[in-house]
Amino acid sequence: MLYVIAKHSLVIKFKKMKTSLILLLLFLFSIYACDDRRTTSQDSSTALHEGALGRKLVDLSHVYSDKTIYWVTAKEFKLDTVFKGRTDKGFYYSANNFSTAEHGGTHIDAPIHFVEEGQSVDEIPLEKLIGKAIKVDVSSKAMNNSDYLINIDDFMEWETREKTKIPNGSIVLLQTGFSKYYPDKIKYLGTDERGEHAVQELHFPGLSAEGAEWLVEHRNINAIGIDTPSIDYGQSEYFKSHVILLSQNIPAFENLTNLDKLPNKGFEIIALPMKIQGGSGAPLRIIAVLDE
Ligand SMILES: [Zn+2]
Secondary structure (H helix, E strand, O other): OOOHHHHHHHOHHHHHHHHHHHHHHHHHHHHHHHHHHHHHHHHHHOHHHHHHHHOOEEEOOOOOOOOOOOOOOOOOOEEEEEEEEOOOOOOEEEEEEEOOOOOEEEEEEHOOOOOOOOOOHHHHHHHHEEEEEEEEOOHHHHOOOOOOOEEEEEEEHHHHOOOOOOOEHHHHHEEEHHHHHHHHHHOOOOOOOHHHHHHHHHOEEEEHHHHHHHHHHOEEEEEEEEEEOOOOOOOOOOHHHHHHOOOOOEEEEEEEOHHHOOEEEEEEEEEEOOOOOOOOOEEEEEEEEEEO
């Protein structure tokens, strides 16, 4: 529209030029004022994004596909094409339906997953999902032992090495190294069988009940995450670490990836699950934002 007015102004007579110029300037100013308002409101709503642009982002989520790993009893991810191609009106159009269990792929466990009165996924406060994080790397032990249990010593070692306590309000990520096996079910889960009978075949590292209890009683963490299918190890029968953490409203992120790209400290996590009302868990897009 501006182009048309400018072009038009070129053909008006010289004596009218002055008036036209003033009108044009007024017009340009009104556009500028509009633009300014728009920019200001955008700035306030995307402040975090703009701040993050200068910092390195690491994607900690696996994609959802027909390879996505699910708990052996859970319904797997399915994508059905509704339409894909050129419509009779001439434009291209693509849309799908998808279905999935809550607990599969990179997902969150909400407190209500193991605690009757616990928060559902839509009720987890954003403060628990976004914030300062640390990483505890136990991969040198866990990669040699698929039943490895992360214990109090692993946390003490981290604190000694980093010369600090696990800071209050941290999101704690546990790196076992197992994400490098994903999506090979035999290596990652211990079995490629499915169904109730396959549960006892599960072998992958997890957090010990003692470790979970120590975190809850002696440290103050906001959330926890791991690069295996479950915060409890594969051979767990009572899922004690789930119960201990979730009963303190500490949500758990499972099936994470790319933890090897993170430092031991000095980064933030943004973990935003699908907001399913009453959900016990949900697919999770989780990223790390590295400190500069
Ligand atoms: Zn889960």
